[in-house]
Amino acid sequence: MPALKGKFEFRKSPRTTRRSLLFALGYCLMLSTTLSSCSEAKNNTQQSTGSPESVAVSSTTEKQVVRIVRSKQLSALAVLEKQGSLEKRLEPLGFKVQWAEFAAGPQQLEALNANGLDIASTAESPPVFSQAAGAPLVYLATTRPSGKAISLLVPANSSIKSVTDLKGKKVAFQKASIGHYLLVKALEDAGLKLSDVQSVFLAPADANAAFSQNKVDAWYIWEPFGTRNVQNKIARVLADGGKLRDTGNFYSTSRQFYQAHPDVIKVFLEELEKSEIWTKDHPKEVAQLLAPVTQLDPPTLEIMHNKYDYGLLPITEKTITKQQEVADKWYSLGLIPKKVNVRDGFLSPEEYAKITPSDVLANK
Secondary structure, eight states: OHHHHHHHOOOOOHHHHHHHHHHHHHHHHHHHHHHHHHHHHHHHHHHHTSOHHHHHHHHHHSOEEEEEEOOOSSSHHHHHHHHOHHHHHHGGGTEEEEEEOOSSHHHHHHHHHTTSOSEEEEOSHHHHHHHHTTOOEEEEEEEOOOGGGEEEEEETTOOOOSGGGGTTOEEEEOTTSHHHHHHHHHHHHTTOOGGGSEEEEOOHHHHHHHHHTTSSSEEEEETTHHHHHHHTTSEEEEEESTTTOOOOOEEEEEHHHHHHOHHHHHHHHHHHHHHHHHHHHOHHHHHHHHHHHHTSOHHHHHHHGGGOOOOEEOOOHHHHHHHHHHHHHHHHTTOSSSOOOGGGGOOOHHHHHHHSOHHHHTTO
């Protein structure tokens, strides 16, 4: 306080000096408070005198973001991103959409649990592994199985003729994925166990490289990897998941996002179901739209279109029971550390009724 020093610092008795100093301190505090109050009042006045138009513009430009996984498959989710209808529906709610790309389902759910993603799309197994790790995810909706879109590949010149021939061989797949689950089922169907093959845990891109370099003997993978490798004469299909797959995919979110934004989830599921119907009914248009996404030509995509079943399905008691069977299977194999009660991730029928499109609910 150099400006006050000359005014208040003078020689008196100790008592007088203390009294003077206290007075000076009180004055400074009062002055500081007054100046602060004036400044605050000035700022408030400036804010309140802004035009209504400027306030409205400010509130509408500050949008929240919903982060949704990007699909690079022939899927209604990929169509939804390309068509842009979801962005238009969410704009009045103050949300914009950010599409995020991940290698596979397990990576999506890791991001979901770490608040790096809001809506995921995976097969049946990643949510089980996520729940086993303690993640508070919520199952939103399920789909039809589309088992033919998952293939067990072997090199084009491989001597392997049946699943039985895989005994002792190296099989690549993404851990905790649909490839992992269907391999277990395929081996059991052939009288083998998972321990009868050498499991090679690789993300799709890494598995693709290993497979093309003959570093593994087989690979369980989804489209469009299967079709690409067959077209390039690198692979042939030993078996697909048509007869083995008994579950669909799941759309899921975090418990926190569901509780905060059920309105956003409702809009997402409504637009997604519209996209499912359009995708089913327009194979030629879908092929043209998604050729750059899948890196396949439109005629090939039209053929692939028949490998998929389209349309969302509601969550029912049967869905929950089947998902519990999946969880119990992984626990029995010792691949998750504890027994999972999948029901912890499902909502009540009343809660589902509030977010699920009416035409989807009619499929119960």
